[in-house]
Amino acid sequence: AQKVTQAQTEISVVEKEDVxxxxxxxxxxTTYYLFWYKQPPSGELVFLIRRNxxxxxxxxxxxxxxxxxxxxxxxxxxxxxxxxxxxxxxxCALSEASGSWGKLQFGAGTxxxxxx
Amino acid sequence: DVKVTQSSRYLVKRTGEKxxxxxxxxxxxxxxxxxxxxxxxxxxxxxxxxxxxMKEKGDIPEGYSVSREKKERFSLILESAxxxxxxxYLCASSPLSGSANYGYTFGSGTRxxxx
Numbered sequence: 001a002q003k004v005t006q007a008q009t010e011i012s013v014v015e016k017e018d019v020x021x022x023x024x025x026x027x028x029x030t031t032y033y034l035f036w037y038k039q040p041p042s043g044e045l046v047f048l049i050r051r052n053x054x055x056x057x058x059x060x061x062x063x064x065x066x067x068x069x070x071x072x073x074x075x076x077x078x079x080x081x082x083x084x085x086x087x088x089x090x091x092c093a094l095s096e097a098s099g100s101w102g103k104l105q106f107g108a109g110t111x112x113x114x115x116x
Numbered sequence: 117d118v119k120v121t122q123s124s125r126y127l128v129k130r131t132g133e134k135x136x137x138x139x140x141x142x143x144x145x146x147x148x149x150x151x152x153x154x155x156x157x158x159x160x161x162x163x164x165x166x167x168x169x170m171k172e173k174g175d176i177p178e179g180y181s182v183s184r185e186k187k188e189r190f191s192l193i194l195e196s197a198x199x200x201x202x203x204x205y206l207c208a209s210s211p212l213s214g215s216a217n218y219g220y221t222f223g224s225g226t227r228x229x230x231x
Contacts, residue, residue, distance in 0.1 A: 009156070035219050045206065045222040091158060093219075103149070103174070104220060108158040 003027060004094050006107035013082050013114055021077045021110045023092030029053075031097035034068065034075045035104065039089040048090075051075065082114045119143075122207050122223040129230050135194040137226050139207030146212035148190035149220065150174075150182065153204040162205075165190055166212060197230045204228075 005024045013019045025034065036048040049059065051068050059066050063083075067076045079086050089111050093104040123138035141148065147166050151159040151174075161174030163182040171182050179201060183191045190209075194201055204227050208220035 004158075006158075033219075037219075037222075043204070043225040043227075045208075045220075047219050047221075050219055095219075103161060103164065104159075105161075106151075106159040108156055 003105045004092055004107035006092055006110050008110045009108070010111040010113065013112070015083060015114055015116050016081050019079045019082050019086075019112060019114075021079075021090050021092075021112070023075045023077065023107060025073050025075065025092070025094045027073075027094060027096055029096040033095040033097070035093040035095070036066070036075075036077050037091045037093065037106075039091065039109070041088070045091065048077075079112070082112075084114050084116055087112060087114045120207055120209055120221050120223040122205075122226050124226050125224065127226055127228045129194075129197050129228065131198060131230055133194075133197045133230075135197045135228070135230075137192040137194075137205055137207075137228070139190045139192070139223055140188050141190075141207075141209040141221070142188065143209060143211075143221065144187070145209035145221075146187070147210045148184065149208045149210075150180075150190065150192045151206045151208065152176070153206055153225070159206060162192065194228075197228075199230050202228060202230045 003026045032053045034051045037045040039045045063080045065078045089109045091109045092107045120141045129135050149164040150162045153159050160176050165171045165184045181193045204225050206225045207223040210220045
């Protein structure tokens with residue numbers, strides 16, 4: 001069963017618009033970790049953020065912000081005032097603490113296209 | 117600058133060939149992983165290893181094997197390449213201790229085409 005769902009396949013915006021990427025996860029573990037990665041055209045996945053299941057505090061880092069809500073099993077990601085360099089595929093991922101050896105389970109990814 | 121290095125960026129192989137994809141990390145990480153990435157499917161785990169000579173199957177191990185003779189190197193082997201193994205292959209590593217806290221460091225990927 002898909003444990004991480006990114007329902008948006010592609011989002012296109014014009015530069016300076018905000019864009020929100022949705023991520024819904026499924027787990028029975030009480031301890032787990034959520035991640036966002038960015039994959040630019042070069043191909044290498046770049047780590048953006050991790051949250052553990054006990055910390056629901058939302059976070060802002062520059063133009064990036066994350067909204068973690070356990071009640072709805074969601075971990076959404078917003079890029080404020082998007083720029084062309086934000087064009088990439090963004091992946092949400094889940095790691096369950098129980099016996100998983102730190103395996104990450106990824107969503108299908110959301111392609112973000114930012115045009116000038 | 118810490119790195120995960122995949123030996124080839126692009127690779128074209130013929131059906132039936134034995135294919136080796138190499139991955140080397142310089143961070144002294146215990147865990148290493150091989151994923152394949154396909155459009156609409158995200159990244160799917162093929163195999164992972166948590167120690168030298170140790171390996172575990174991931175979600176889609178069929179048609180693949182792995183080798184980890186040294187801590188820094190993790191090889192993915194396609195025993196007899198088929199066209200449905202055309203894909204992007206990504207290697208990653210993470211420390212064992214608290215690995216779930218740190219996520220992975222990824223290589224740049226190998227785009228394999230089987231003709």
